[in-house]
Amino acid sequence: MTANEASRRLGHSSGLCSFHLRQLARLGLIEEAPRGRGRVKPWRLRWESETESAEFDLHAEGSGGEAFSATLHLTPAERNDLAVSVRKLIKHYQDRIPERAGTQAVSVNFQAFPAPAERAGQ
Structure with missing residues (x-):
């Protein structure tokens, strides 16, 4: 660009x-x-x-974060399945004992929505 x-x-x-x-x-x-x-x-x-x-x-210890993005070609049902899977994965970590030694609060964001038409082919 x-x-x-x-x-x-x-x-x-x-x-x-x-x-x-x-x-x-x-x-x-x-x-x-x-x-x-x-x-x-x-x-x-x-x-x-x-x-x-x-x-x-980004994978180095103490780097402070992880960021990535991807364009996927999914049906609405597949997009829903992806969202459900991500929710389950996050819930797994939410259900653990908070504030264990060596842990820190981490903000996690997930978005899955149709890409603008100009990016759909990329």
């Missing part, structure tokens, strides 16, 4: 989008993708690249 594409999708100026894309790159979350034509500067998610950064390891 380029700053101009982000600008069109988000309704902000391309300069503002470019600034924030550079900030995300500085933090290691995104990186420049292979160049397009002319002055086009596309970006891609860092963890989609062939080389992963050792500095940005």
